[in-house]
Amino acid sequence: MADTLRSSGWAYxxxxxxxxxxxxxxxxxxxxxxxxxxxxxxxxxxxxxxxxGTLIALVVYPCAIMWCFAARSAVRAWxxxxxxxxxxxxxxxxxxxAA
Amino acid sequence: MSTWQATMAALTxxxxxxxxxxxxxxxxxxxxxxxxxxxxxxxxxxRRLQGGGSAxxxxxxxxxxxxxxxxxxxxxxxGMLTAGAFVVVLMSTYAPAKVPPLAKAMAGVALxxxxxxxx
Amino acid sequence: xxxxxRQSMAWLHTWSGLLVGWLLFLVFSAGTAAYFRDEITLWxxxxxxxxxxxxxxxxxxxxxxxxxxxxxxxxxxxxxITMPSEREPAVRASWMPAKKKDGAESKPRGRRRxxxxxxxxxxxxxxxxxxxxxxxDFFYRLHFDLHYMSPLWARWMVGIAAMFxxxxxxxxxxxxxxxxxxxxxxxxxxxxxxxLDAHNVTAVLALPYHLMITFTGIxxxxxLYMPWGVQALYPSQDKFFTDLNNALPADAxxxxxxxxxxxxxxxxxxxxxxxxxxxxxxxxxxxxxxxxATVLIxxxxxxxxxxxQPTMLFNGVSGRPLSSSGAPGAATETRSVLYGLxxxxxxNPLLRGLFFLSGLAGCAMVATxxxxxxxxxxxxxxxxxxxxxxxxxxxxxxxLNIGAIAGVPIAMAAFFWANRLLPATMPERPDAxxxxxxxxWGVAALIALxxxxxxxxxxxxxxxxxxxxxxxxxxxxxxxxxxxxxxxxGLWPVAGFDLVTxxxxxxxxxxxxxxxxxxxxxKAPVTQVTAxxx
Numbered sequence: 001m002a003d004t005l006r007s008s009g010w011a012y013x014x015x016x017x018x019x020x021x022x023x024x025x026x027x028x029x030x031x032x033x034x035x036x037x038x039x040x041x042x043x044x045x046x047x048x049x050x051x052x053g054t055l056i057a058l059v060v061y062p063c064a065i066m067w068c069f070a071a072r073s074a075v076r077a078w079x080x081x082x083x084x085x086x087x088x089x090x091x092x093x094x095x096x097x098a099a
Numbered sequence: 100m101s102t103w104q105a106t107m108a109a110l111t112x113x114x115x116x117x118x119x120x121x122x123x124x125x126x127x128x129x130x131x132x133x134x135x136x137x138x139x140x141x142x143x144x145x146r147r148l149q150g151g152g153s154a155x156x157x158x159x160x161x162x163x164x165x166x167x168x169x170x171x172x173x174x175x176x177x178g179m180l181t182a183g184a185f186v187v188v189l190m191s192t193y194a195p196a197k198v199p200p201l202a203k204a205m206a207g208v209a210l211x212x213x214x215x216x217x218x
Numbered sequence: 219x220x221x222x223x224r225q226s227m228a229w230l231h232t233w234s235g236l237l238v239g240w241l242l243f244l245v246f247s248a249g250t251a252a253y254f255r256d257e258i259t260l261w262x263x264x265x266x267x268x269x270x271x272x273x274x275x276x277x278x279x280x281x282x283x284x285x286x287x288x289x290x291x292x293x294x295x296x297x298x299i300t301m302p303s304e305r306e307p308a309v310r311a312s313w314m315p316a317k318k319k320d321g322a323e324s325k326p327r328g329r330r331r332x333x334x335x336x337x338x339x340x341x342x343x344x345x346x347x348x349x350x351x352x353x354x355d356f357f358y359r360l361h362f363d364l365h366y367m368s369p370l371w372a373r374w375m376v377g378i379a380a381m382f383x384x385x386x387x388x389x390x391x392x393x394x395x396x397x398x399x400x401x402x403x404x405x406x407x408x409x410x411x412x413x414l415d416a417h418n419v420t421a422v423l424a425l426p427y428h429l430m431i432t433f434t435g436i437x438x439x440x441x442l443y444m445p446w447g448v449q450a451l452y453p454s455q456d457k458f459f460t461d462l463n464n465a466l467p468a469d470a471x472x473x474x475x476x477x478x479x480x481x482x483x484x485x486x487x488x489x490x491x492x493x494x495x496x497x498x499x500x501x502x503x504x505x506x507x508x509x510x511a512t513v514l515i516x517x518x519x520x521x522x523x524x525x526x527q528p529t530m531l532f533n534g535v536s537g538r539p540l541s542s543s544g545a546p547g548a549a550t551e552t553r554s555v556l557y558g559l560x561x562x563x564x565x566n567p568l569l570r571g572l573f574f575l576s577g578l579a580g581c582a583m584v585a586t587x588x589x590x591x592x593x594x595x596x597x598x599x600x601x602x603x604x605x606x607x608x609x610x611x612x613x614x615x616x617x618l619n620i621g622a623i624a625g626v627p628i629a630m631a632a633f634f635w636a637n638r639l640l641p642a643t644m645p646e647r648p649d650a651x652x653x654x655x656x657x658x659w660g661v662a663a664l665i666a667l668x669x670x671x672x673x674x675x676x677x678x679x680x681x682x683x684x685x686x687x688x689x690x691x692x693x694x695x696x697x698x699x700x701x702x703x704x705x706x707x708g709l710w711p712v713a714g715f716d717l718v719t720x721x722x723x724x725x726x727x728x729x730x731x732x733x734x735x736x737x738x739x740x741k742a743p744v745t746q747v748t749a750x751x752x
Binding site for chain 3: 031032033035036038039040044045046047048049050051052053054055057058061062065066069070
């Protein structure tokens with residue numbers, strides 16, 4: 001399998017790099033957003049909310065990484081991440097606005 | 100639970116796991132063929148092997164829960180499954196003809212140890 | 219990755235595993251050893267092998283510790299008393315010597331200099347100062363703090379490696395097409411196929427464990443890796459930890475007014491009674507002898523999976539209870555269970571033994587993965603190699619594999635040999651022992667890189683095997699309780715260490731011997747090959 005990809009040369013390597021950045025960096029960003037959003041919005045004692053957000057983020061991250069390499073193109077990888085980021089960004093913005 | 104009972108329960112758990120996995124391995128084409136020749140098929144026996152094997156794993160779980168309680172019991176069971184599966188892998192690789200007798204022997208051990216633990 | 223989900227996951231699996239494989243092998247090896255860190259520490263302090271083993275009431279042991287602390291640590295800010303347990307027969311009294319008056323309040327997670335004394339729980343006598351050693355704690359720290367580098371860097375490296383590994387496991391599950399059909403499959407002496415089978419078997423048979431240990435490993439340091447949940451709600455992590463641990467706020471100060479410390483035994487009894495008679499694990503005295511003294515008592519661990527133990531806080535002067543940790547919430551309990559699963563301070567040897575076996579399977583999984591990749595790479599360059607060309611990259615990978623895998627047992631053995639052979643009263647002894655770990659490893663790795671070959675594998679595995687197998691002999695000859703005595707007196711930590719190292723040594727020698735046979739793929743009957751290819 002890797003042989004057929006290797007024949008693409010720099011296109012292949014570029015694609016891998018874009019996906020890797022999306023996975024490692026973008027994935028982390030999305031997970032962090034979810035951690036903060038869940039912590040902020042969960043109706044529970046502060047300790048509970050903070051822990052819940054953190055634990056869930058640790059599950060989101062590997063899923064985001066896998067998505068970035070499963071997506072049919074490098075662009076789709078980023079689009080997928082962006083879609084998953086919409087909800088927590090809105091949630092955090094709402095909370096920031098209300099505060 | 101006394102040390103004797105605990106040892107018997109642990110033995111039940113391990114023996115049942117080995118017996119269960121041994122039966123399950125025989126339900127897989129590759130390992131059945133290793134014993135009965137290429138192209139042979141367990142037929143209706145497959146379902147029974149799978150059922151019996153799963154029952155063995157379940158007995159192992161019950162023994163673990165009896166031994167360590169409901170939380171640590173599941174953890175212990177995971178460990179027992181790993182240990183039991185390894186034994187069966189080694190047997191299937193190096194002495195495949197001995198797998199059916201192993202299954203029967205371990206089932207017997209599990210039964211006896213289980214009774215001794217319960218008494 | 220146009221080829222489909224499964225294939226993209228196969229690609230991801232190979233690369234995420236490979237890039238961190240060498241580091242992961244060290245982490246897995248050290249972590250697996252750390253399951254028995256207390257036992258290892260005891261083995262490495264032969265002076266303590268004579269400690270009395272009669273069980274004493276906790277109050278008696280506590281009394282001895284308090285007496286010593288009042289005498290030797292009257293000015294300390296904090297006392298710690300660790301009660302004897304099945305894993306550590308002595309009662310340990312530790313204290314932090316008083317800081318200078320103008321010293322700034324040190325960060326809660328910084329390293330501090332502890333002093334401690336081990337006491338015989340029956341007589342209260344201080345056990346003859348055991349030789350200074352980090353003991354099993356070296357392996358514990360090694361597997362996340364590494365060594366010779368700042369802990370922060372190390373924890374990030376290990377955390378990234380853990381996340382790569384988690385991705386490797388998940389993508390491995392997706393990509394393994396015949397997970398049930400190949401469940402029991404192991405075909406030895408067939409070259410690449412055998413390595414693949416071994417990798418699959420060691421991975422799948424302990425799969426719940428591998429998933430659990432990787433994820434929970436990340437969880438143990440999650441406030442470092444993913445602080446954003448806490449940060450959204452708390453102005454500082456310290457306030458969060460105070461909330462989490464029912465601890466004293468970090469800015470609690472001594473009143474600087476002397477007041478006698480109330481007797482600890484009634485507090486201990488009260489706490490134990492509140493927990494339905496469960497024994498106490500640790501007693502922490504803040505500001506002993508001061509008017510603001512408080513005493514935090516926690517239950518002994520090892521009973522439940524969860525790591526957090528209930529605690530009770532007492533006023534140190536009046537002896538009256540101030541607060542107790544309430545019933546934990548769902549997320550707190552979840553974290554406690556996840557933490558507890560990773561740390562695995564279960565008192566029961568059966569569970570820890572099973573974890574140890576699974577940890578060994580994890581080491582084998584990582585090692586076979588690295589070797590499988592090297593074998594596959596070698597095949598790609600087979601024609602060039604057959605012509606006699608030397609491929610620098612391959613040599614490098616082979617050398618690194620040998621050094622990273624076969625070097626670790628040699629390093630560990632060197633650590634144990636140094637423990638017994640270095641003089642008992644030399645300065646900076648713990649660091650010297652650790653230095654031998656790395657010296658041995660470095661030498662092995664250099665030799666391996668110089669000449670990576672099958673013979674080198676044999677040599678290094680055999681060296682590791684011999685060093686390990688002779689440890690029980692070394693134990694007997696250098697003042698430890700030898701196997702016969704240890705078994706007779708029920709000193710299971712020491713006996714267990716001797717037996718396990720002997721078994722590991724024999725296993726290594728066995729592996730070295732199996733490498734005698736040539737690697738040529740056996741000519742299998744044509745029908746079998748086509749059937750297997752199907």
